[in-house]
Amino acid sequence: MRVPSVAWAALACSALLSVSALAGPLDKPECIAPAKPGGGFDLTCKLAQSALQEGKYISDPLRVSYMPGGIGAVAYNAIVAQRPAENNTIVAFSGGSLLNLAQGKFGRYNENDVRWLAAIGTDYGAIIVAENSPLKSIKDLVAAIKADPTKVVFGAGGSVGSQDWMKAALTARAAGLDPKAMRFVAFEGGGEALTALQGGHVQVYSGDASEAEEQMKAGAKIRVLAVLADKRLEGKLASVPTMKEQGYDVQWPIIRGFYMGPKVSDADFKVWTDTFDKMMATPAYDKLRAERGLFKFALTGKALESYIKERMATYRQLVTDFNLKVAN
Template sequence: MTRMRHILPLVSALAAFPAVAAECLIPSKPGGAMDLTCKLAQKALHATPGAPELKLSYLPGGVGAVAWHTLATQRRTEPDTLVAFSGGSILNLALGKFGKAQVDDVRWVAAFGADYGMIAVPADSPYRTLADLLAAIRRDPRKVLIGMSGTVGSQDWIKMASLARLAGVDPRKLRFVALEGGGEQFIAMQAGQVQAVSGDISEAMLYAGAGKVRVLAVLSERRLPGRLAAVPTAREQGYDVVWPVIRGLWMGPGVREADYRRWVAAFERMESSPGFARMREEAGLYPFSLTGDALTGYVKRAVAAYHRQASEFGLMRAR
């Protein structure tokens, strides 16, 4: 009888999901951190008993705005479609980059990893430290093109603008090249189109191993373990900028409560399953776990905090 009580929840979970694969929608082109988020979910769910299979699809545009509005309006009730998000998505909400969109316009399912900002240059760059790069920018901002995902006001912009301001450089004088997703940033840098990248650790991990990238600083509270253990933080180099980036998934606003809750439960099982911590580490992410109502509350607080930070740079406009 005790064994039956353990088996029944698993049988119920299997019956709750469709026989065909669910969809993880990536709101950027292939190769960036959004892509990594869905691939981690796909791999980890596949290894979790009773969890559904995920297929991946791409809907880039507007640094997430196209996917947001598509799901929030045209595909709002789809019970088995999830969309990747990051701290950058939350920042875009705070800045009004998704129009009049609000936190409660979608349903926040799960966050299952944290990333951190970083600043990188080509491996053969003359800039050996963060101070070298910022000194070159201070001498002549026009000569240092910085690749970033998004436009002025994006998280990549704010990261670099914060460092520049601490180095005595007016952020308005920085020269940025706006690209769609982290993969394009590194492609542009390898092609010599930009001299530096303001991005995230998980993206750098995809490229740093090939010996083509030098990470000058990680924007974490302390040095990170693993392959980047030798890279100093911006803080220890004299620039007190810390930028964590959470990774997770949301759903359309019209999804039934029962369907939403079964996905929340599926990700809770996934995050507690054997082997997930290793998969997360292999993806270049660090521990962070929130689901359902707790995640929704976190996103609301983060939007308020980003709003305050953006106001300091004069980025807020009347909505």
């Protein structure tokens, strides 16, 4: 018996729907980097790409796509409003994303509007001076600020309200200086700020630990006074004390990780969290992470969600303390 073409079309459509319904969260996965190629979001996606594929946790390669705009805002809004149930899409975020979220720069959405999947590593803030600087410790820096704040100029690759500005502001506040009175020069990026530091145009650079480590390996004439971590770091900076060790409890972790849409099912979300848990527990992953300048920090699911909420409360308090304008 001949089946009419309309019936064949119906059968084909039904088959496609069945295949689609059976598609798992790790099938043809995509990682969205909310910026142009290069930079931290791209690094985050490509770390997951390498680790997932090399460890054979996925059969299809993790595709990296780019969605620049608003330092993460465009991607955040797209996932929440237009792609909330995509079970095979993860989006990169950083501590800077959270800070912008706390300042209202992501529009009407907040941290409760996505599912926080995994934190896969972290960097930390660092207070850096030129190698020939008379400042040998944070106590020296605090004393210099108290003696004459106009002679201590901070420089960083970010404007007022950015992560690098926040590190400088917290350091100034620890020295008893109102951050509004702090002398601060914003540069286009960390490279420009480091050049200015070594040239004596600024006295202090509030940057990142991994960046400082790489620059020192490359021969930069700099010295790290403190890392803004909860404990000393491993590697080349192991001898550098934390701010807390030096009497000032200033910490600035810069986590990197992923979130998913708010309507991804619990079952699919668990497949992802279980996969990241297995992956991040291996020495092979630790090697890949370290190669990308990230320090160990692994959280998934509920544990990450709790951490995010704690950080958001801290960031919102800083926005209030420093009287930073919250975007509408």
